[in-house]
Amino acid sequence: MLEEKQMIMPQPRSGYFVTPRKAAPPVPALTRPVEITQWESVLDLLDSRQKANVLQLGSGLPNLTQPIIKPLWKILGR
Numbered sequence: 001m002l003e004e005k006q007m008i009m010p011q012p013r014s015g016y017f018v019t020p021r022k023a024a025p026p027v028p029a030l031t032r033p034v035e036i037t038q039w040e041s042v043l044d045l046l047d048s049r050q051k052a053n054v055l056q057l058g059s060g061l062p063n064l065t066q067p068i069i070k071p072l073w074k075i076l077g078r
Helices: 039-048 069-077
Strands: 008-011 015-018
Antiparallel strands (some): 008 015
């Protein structure tokens, strides 16, 4: 399968070898400066923290008031 994908090549009486990677095409030169920014997206995300209808999934913090946490801590402690 690797030979079909041209990732390896056989060498008689020597085995298989990894095929050298092809050089990436050159990146075209920019004719004018381009400003790339995501600042507006960051500000939108920060503003959405205060909206009640937006569920924040990025924090990943468990609810420590749930009764399942105490037995979980015991299991992790063992």
